[in-house]
Structure formats: structure tokens, C-alpha cells
Amino acid sequence: MPVTLNRASQIKEIPATDPRLAKVNLAIKQYQRRQDALIQILHTAQDLYGYLPLNVIQHIARELKMPPSRVYGVVTFYHFFTLKPKGEHMVVVCTGTACYVKGAQKILDQISAGFGLKVGQTTPDGKIGVEQARCIGACGLAPAVIIDNEVIAKVDATKIVDMIKTKVGAA
Amino acid sequence: MNIQTLNEIKAKVQARKAGLKHEVCVCAGAGCISSGALSVLEAAKKQVKDLGLEKEIEIIPVGCMGACNQGPLVKVEPTDTVYQKVSVERTPVLVERHLQHGAIVDDMLLFSEPGKAASSKKASELAFNSKQQKIVLSGCGTINPEDIEEYIAADGYFALHKCLTQMSSEEVIGEVKHSNIRGRGGAGFPTGIKWETVYKYVSAEKYVICNGDEGDPGAFMDRSVLEGDPHRILEGMAIAGYAVGANRGFIYVRAEYPLAIKRLEIAIKQARKLGLLGSQIFNSEFNFDVEIRIGAGAFVCGEETALIASVEGKRGTPRPRPPYPAQVGVYGKPTLLNNVETFANIAPILLKDGEWFSSIGTPKSSGTKVFALAGKIANTGLIEVPLGITLREIIFDIGGGIPGGKAFKAVQTGGPSGGCIPAQHLDTKVDYESLASVGSIMGSGGMIVMDETSCMVAIARYFMEFCVDESCGKCIPCRVGTKEMHNLLSKICEGKGTLQDLALLEELAPYVKENSLCGLGASAPNPLLTTLRYFRDEYIAHIVEGRCPAGECKIAKPAASLGAH
Numbered sequence: 001m002p003v004t005l006n007r008a009s010q011i012k013e014i015p016a017t018d019p020r021l022a023k024v025n026l027a028i029k030q031y032q033r034r035q036d037a038l039i040q041i042l043h044t045a046q047d048l049y050g051y052l053p054l055n056v057i058q059h060i061a062r063e064l065k066m067p068p069s070r071v072y073g074v075v076t077f078y079h080f081f082t083l084k085p086k087g088e089h090m091v092v093v094c095t096g097t098a099c100y101v102k103g104a105q106k107i108l109d110q111i112s113a114g115f116g117l118k119v120g121q122t123t124p125d126g127k128i129g130v131e132q133a134r135c136i137g138a139c140g141l142a143p144a145v146i147i148d149n150e151v152i153a154k155v156d157a158t159k160i161v162d163m164i165k166t167k168v169g170a171a
Numbered sequence: 172m173n174i175q176t177l178n179e180i181k182a183k184v185q186a187r188k189a190g191l192k193h194e195v196c197v198c199a200g201a202g203c204i205s206s207g208a209l210s211v212l213e214a215a216k217k218q219v220k221d222l223g224l225e226k227e228i229e230i231i232p233v234g235c236m237g238a239c240n241q242g243p244l245v246k247v248e249p250t251d252t253v254y255q256k257v258s259v260e261r262t263p264v265l266v267e268r269h270l271q272h273g274a275i276v277d278d279m280l281l282f283s284e285p286g287k288a289a290s291s292k293k294a295s296e297l298a299f300n301s302k303q304q305k306i307v308l309s310g311c312g313t314i315n316p317e318d319i320e321e322y323i324a325a326d327g328y329f330a331l332h333k334c335l336t337q338m339s340s341e342e343v344i345g346e347v348k349h350s351n352i353r354g355r356g357g358a359g360f361p362t363g364i365k366w367e368t369v370y371k372y373v374s375a376e377k378y379v380i381c382n383g384d385e386g387d388p389g390a391f392m393d394r395s396v397l398e399g400d401p402h403r404i405l406e407g408m409a410i411a412g413y414a415v416g417a418n419r420g421f422i423y424v425r426a427e428y429p430l431a432i433k434r435l436e437i438a439i440k441q442a443r444k445l446g447l448l449g450s451q452i453f454n455s456e457f458n459f460d461v462e463i464r465i466g467a468g469a470f471v472c473g474e475e476t477a478l479i480a481s482v483e484g485k486r487g488t489p490r491p492r493p494p495y496p497a498q499v500g501v502y503g504k505p506t507l508l509n510n511v512e513t514f515a516n517i518a519p520i521l522l523k524d525g526e527w528f529s530s531i532g533t534p535k536s537s538g539t540k541v542f543a544l545a546g547k548i549a550n551t552g553l554i555e556v557p558l559g560i561t562l563r564e565i566i567f568d569i570g571g572g573i574p575g576g577k578a579f580k581a582v583q584t585g586g587p588s589g590g591c592i593p594a595q596h597l598d599t600k601v602d603y604e605s606l607a608s609v610g611s612i613m614g615s616g617g618m619i620v621m622d623e624t625s626c627m628v629a630i631a632r633y634f635m636e637f638c639v640d641e642s643c644g645k646c647i648p649c650r651v652g653t654k655e656m657h658n659l660l661s662k663i664c665e666g667k668g669t670l671q672d673l674a675l676l677e678e679l680a681p682y683v684k685e686n687s688l689c690g691l692g693a694s695a696p697n698p699l700l701t702t703l704r705y706f707r708d709e710y711i712a713h714i715v716e717g718r719c720p721a722g723e724c725k726i727a728k729p730a731a732s733l734g735a736h
Contacts, residue, residue: 096388
């Protein structure tokens with residue numbers, strides 16, 4: 001695999017006019033630049049940007065006075081954080097045990113057949129992205145899928161493709 | 172804040188409720204919300220207001236009532252009537268017939284089916300409820316989780332007052348020890364002894380952490396408690412803080428539980444406002460405050476040393492123990508770490524006494540345990556039962572058995588760290604030792620039921636895949652061992668396995684179990700080992716006959732049979 005080096009000098013600075021930057025800075029301030037609040041600050045940043053761009057990681061590292069490598073290490077350790085932009089509409093298929101037993105794999109197969117998407121992929125136009133979650137805690141209603149933060153209970157695998165199309169079309 | 176104010180709040184809420192004709196509780200647990208409970212809540216409120224009845228009928232959102240697959244659930248008091256599958260369209264019928272005219276709507280009662288009435292009109296008399304005993308969940312489904320006054324009216328914060336004004340730290344610890352409660356995170360370490368250990372370490376700074384990183388797939392007990400009764404956790408933590416001498420607490424919650432985080436934030440704000448968190452609580456010398464830490468999706472962070480690293484903002488990798496967190500915990504200080512459900516039991520224990528608690532359950536495993544029932548079972552949802560109950564009672568009496576006329580095959584407890592228990596052990600008692608004796612663990616409380624169409628090799632592979640994904644990579648037995656075991660299991664599932672592969676699995680599993688750094692690796696082989704122990708014939712069928720007895724695995728062509736020449 002080709003290795004891409006992210007040299008600090010190659011990372012474009014965030015424009016100072018970016019309104020999201022002010023909000024990231026506010027979070028950093030609220031936590032008094034404490035290094036132990038790193039994960040909480042990263043949550044705020046990902047909420048704002050949808051993912052964690054390298055320049056944001058570098059900015060947070062500088063503000064918390066820690067090496068960017070450490071921030072990067074934390075970002076890549078936790079599943080919740082992502083370095084790549086997500087799809088405009090996110091479909092999260094729960095693959096917890098209850099959903100697995102009730103046929104989560106069939107849902108993933110249908111999505112794969114309908115949109116050509118595997119877990120972690122996004123359509124070329126960036127409209128729809130597919131993720132899996134290790135249990136969202138809706139086990140009583142398995143199998144469950146989250147489409148744009150809305151939990152859909154007892155999903156019928158044969159209808160999931162149409163359901164996603166309706167949701168995305170309506171949005 | 173003092174006891175008078177607490178009593179006044181309690182009296183005020185009770186007087187208000189006494190003046191009501193009906194109290195209507197709409198389940199606003201995550202399950203019912205996804206079935207549309209919030210629209211039902213709004214519709215019912217609006218209709219009652221339009222009818223001019225809002226003075227005599229109070230409609231509140233409450234935490235999880237348990238029968239999640241029948242949601243949205245609506246409970247009408249004082250008749251203890253629970254309605255199922257209440258849609259916005261059906262709400263007007265309910266409001267008009269029951270709330271306005273006092274007639275119970277029979278065909279909407281919980282567990283009624285078309286043409287078949289519910290077994291009882293009173294919810295507490297239903298088979299689903301009658302074998303349950305609610306301590307941890309006593310507030311879930313009865314109080315509004317976003318209103319601290321309702322928690323106080325249900326005797327909330329009275330235990331904290333009792334501890335701070337009438338008991339010494341030693342006495343609080345003594346009571347917890349006497350109750351015999353064991354850690355509800357799954358391992359079952361005696362809570363009182365843990366508290367005493369932290370108490371004995373001398374340090375100006377100590378911490379209390381509540382482990383709400385409920386990572387086991389198929390478990391949602393902690394989520395329901397945090398969503399349905401958040402003040403109970405805050406009170407339990409404050410009492411723990413007083414007992415061990417800590418002034419700061421952290422609640423570590425999964426990022427996947429946004430509603431739990433929101434309700435905790437509200438609860439903390441309300442408790443601070445009333446002076447139940449903060450400095451000099453109940454005019455004592457005791458200061459305590461709680462901060463929420465949101466996880467970021469790493470199963471290993473449920474392990475205590477990994478969780479501590481994560482609270483400190485680092486990669487959540489475990490470290491060797493000892494020293495235990497009780498000595499060297501968060502920021503290097505003595506730290507008490509308990510599970511959500513353990514903390515939820517604390518206030519009731521202190522309000523009554525340890526004797527009462529230890530009388531419930533079995534001598535070695537006292538109290539109750541919350542389980543999340545899911546999978547191929549009629550009544551999925553959340554239950555709380557006294558320990559010592561049998562698996563059969565849980566699955567067939569409370570859970571209603573297997574739907575679709577299928578046969579029961581196994582029940583999985585303890586998530587990726589637990590095991591699959593087959594039909595011949597259905598009469599096993601649910602307590603820490605009995606579950607361990609059949610190769611599984613109590614675990615945090617997930618209980619997934621599987622029927623004859625579930626392949627046991629595939630389920631072992633499923634859990635192994637989970638462990639491969641979630642292994643933090645720090646120690647080699649876990650990082651490489653889980654990966655290798657997963658490869659072998661995949662081979663068998665695809666019909667390409669050999670008996671040698673099976674032998675290799677049996678050699679590898681105990682090695683990983685014994686040599687991994689933390690609980691994740693040490694328990695990762697459990698699902699594999701129990702399925703091998705009880706369902707070896709299924710493994711053999713995949714390998715030798717090239718078929719999946721459950722019909723789940725897609726085996727393209729018969730495997731090169733070892734017996735054929």
C-alpha cells in the first residue's frame with residue numbers, strides 16, 4: 001500500500017473565518033485546555049465538521065500543547081472518530097448480537113446489492129454512507145437501523161433499499 | 172438543602188398526584204421513542220388539554236417499562252393498566268374511553284392479541300411482570316427522568332441525607348458489605364470490599380467512576396437505567412464518594428447513547444441547583460461533584476484500567492494489574508470504579524439496610540439482576556429478577572418462550588465474554604457461580620436467545636469477529652490469537668475446515684485465555700469454548716459432512732470429506 005505522509009507543512013491551516021473554528025476554540029476554553037478533555041473536544045469537533053480533518057487535529061494539538069501524533073493516535077484508536085468525510089445521509093446498521101441473530105447480515109447484503117456499498121463506504125456522489133454499529137442498545141426491537149439519527153425498529157431486509165431511497169429523496 | 176426542603180418537595184409532589192384523576196406514563200425509553208412514543212405523548216397531551224382535563228390528568232414521559240417490542244407503551248394509573256402499541260391514530264380512542272370515561276380499552280392491553288384478551292387487566296399480574304422484582308428499575312417507568320422532584324418524591328436523595336447526617340464512612344461501607352452485593356458489571360467482585368480498599372488508601376484526592384460503557388452487544392440495561400432514572404446513579408455515586416473519601420466523580424457513557432447523556436446532563440444540572448451535588452451537601456463537610464465523560468466507541472474501555480486511560484483522554488488500552496485502580500487509578504489517585512447497576516442498588520441498600528438486601532436472591536449472590544432479553548424470544552425487553560431464578564423461568568415464563576413454534580437451542584449470556592448455554596442446562600440457577608459452572612458468566616446482563624435456525628459455529632465466529640475488531644492490540648495473545656481463531660472459524664463456516672483446524676482451535680483457545688493482558692482477551696475464547704463443549708456435533712457436521720445443521724451457513728459445495736477415499 002502506498003504510504004501517504006502528512007507533513008505538518010503540507011496541512012492547510014483552517015481559515016480564521018471558519019465559524020466552526022470558533023466553536024472548537026470555545027470547547028477548548030470550556031475545558032480549560034486540559035489534555036484529559038481531549039476526547040470530549042474531539043467529539044465537539046467531529047459534530048461540527050462531520051469528521052476530523054488533519055488541520056483540525058493539528059489545531060487541537062497545538063491548543064492543548066501536545067504532539068499531533070498523540071491526538072492522531074487517539075483519533076485512530078476510537079471507532080467513533082473518523083478521518084474521512086461521511087456521507088450526506090448516514091445509514092448505520094446495528095450488528096449487535098440481537099440484530100445479528102435477527103438477520104442484520106441480510107440488511108447489509110441488501111444494501112450492498114442495492115447501492116453497491118459495503119460498511120465504511122460512501123456513494124461516489126457523497127450522498128449515502130453506510131456504517132455498522134456494535135449494538136445501539138435497541139435489542140428489543142432488533143434488527144435496527146439508524147438512518148440520519150432516526151432509529152428504525154424491526155427492519156424488513158427486503159424493504160431497506162426502498163426505505164433508504166425514500167428517506168434520502170425526502171430530505 | 173436540608174431535610175425539611177426535601178420533605179416539602181416530596182409532600183408537594185405527592186399532594187399534586189393525589190389530586191389527579193389519572194396519571195398517564197408514556198414510555199420514553201429509547202425503544203419506545205423509535206416506535207413513535209414522543210408523538211403519542213404530544214398527541215395525548217394536546218387532546219387532554221383540548222378537553223380541558225389537564226388539571227386532573229397528568230401525562231409524563233417515563234423511563235423504560237420493559238416490554239420493548241410491544242411499544243410504544245402507555246401506563247394509566249391508578250388502575251395499573253398498561254397499553255401496548257399505542258400509535259398516534261389509537262391515542263384518541265385511549266384518551267376518550269379510558270381517561271375521559273374511565274373504561275379500560277381491552278383490545279389495547281399489554282400482551283393482548285387480536286381475538287385473544289390479555290391474561291390480566293393489571294400489568295403487575297401479567298406473567299411477564301409477576302416473577303420480576305424491581306429494585307434497580309423501581310423508578311424506571313414510574314417517574315419522569317427529567318424531573319428531580321419526582322425522584323425526591325420516590326424517596327430519592329433520602330439515603331444520601333441519612334449517610335451524611337447519621338452515618339460514618341465506616342458504617343456506610345459496613346452496610347454495603349453486609350448487603351453482600353457483588354459488582355454488576357459481570358465479574359461479581361464484592362462491592363463492599365472494593366469500597367473498603369479504596370477507603371483505606373490515604374490520599375488527598377480520590378475519585379469515583381461510574382462505568383456506563385455498556386459495550387456488550389445485546390445489552391441495554393445500563394442504558395435504560397441512565398435514561399430512566401439518572402438521579403439514582405448520582406445519589407449512589409455521592410454515597411460512594413462519601414464512603415471512600417472522594418470528592419469528584421466521573422460517569423463514563425458510550426457515545427452511542429445520546430439520550431442517556433442528555434438526561435444525565437439535565438439530572439446533574441438539577442442536582443447542583445438544589446445543592447445535592449456541589450459543596451457542603453446537606454450542610455455537612457462533604458463536597459461532591461460529577462462530570463460526564465463520553466466514550467468514543469471502544470469495547471475495551473469497559474475494562475477498568477482502559478476506562479481510566481480513556482477518562483484521562485488517552486488511547487483506551489489496559490495495563491497490567493496490580494496496582495489496582497483502588498490504589499493507582501485516574502490521574503494516579505485511588506479510584507473506586509463500579510458499574511451503573513451497582514450504583515443503582517446503593518441508595519435502596521442504605522435507605523433500608525444490608526440485611527434486607529442480602530435476604531433477596533441466594534446467599535452467595537444477593538439482590539436482583541437486570542437482564543436484557545433479546546433474540547428469538549417472544550417478549551424481548553428489560554427485566555429485573557431476584558438472583559437464583561432459573562434460566563427456564565426467565566425464558567419461558569417471563570420471556571414467553573420461542574416464537575413461531577421453533578425449538579429452543581441456546582441462550583447466550585455475558586456477550587463476547589460469555590458462553591452459550593444449551594437446553595439441558597435450562598434449569599441452571601442464575602447466580603455468579605452456577606453460570607460459571609456451565610462455562611458462561613453472569614456478565615453485564617445481556618441474554619440472547621437462539622432457536623434451531625441459529626448456527627452455533629456462526630455465532631462463535633460472530634463473537635470472535637467482534638473481539639478481533641475490538642482487541643486494542645497491546646498484547647499479542649489477544650491481538651494475534653483472536654485473529655487466528657477467527658480465520659479458523661471462518662474456514663469451518665465456509666465448509667473448508669478440517670479436523671486439524673478444530674484441534675488447532677482447541678489448542679489456541681486456552682492459550683489466549685491464559686496469556687492475555689486483560690479481560691477482553693482472557694474471555695474472548697469463551698463463546699468458542701462453550702459452543703465446542705455443547706455443540707461439537709455442529710462443528711463436525713460443517714467439517715466432515717459439509718453441511719450446516721441450522722441451515723445458516725452458506726456452504727457452496729460439500730467439503731472434501733475426510734472420511735472419503
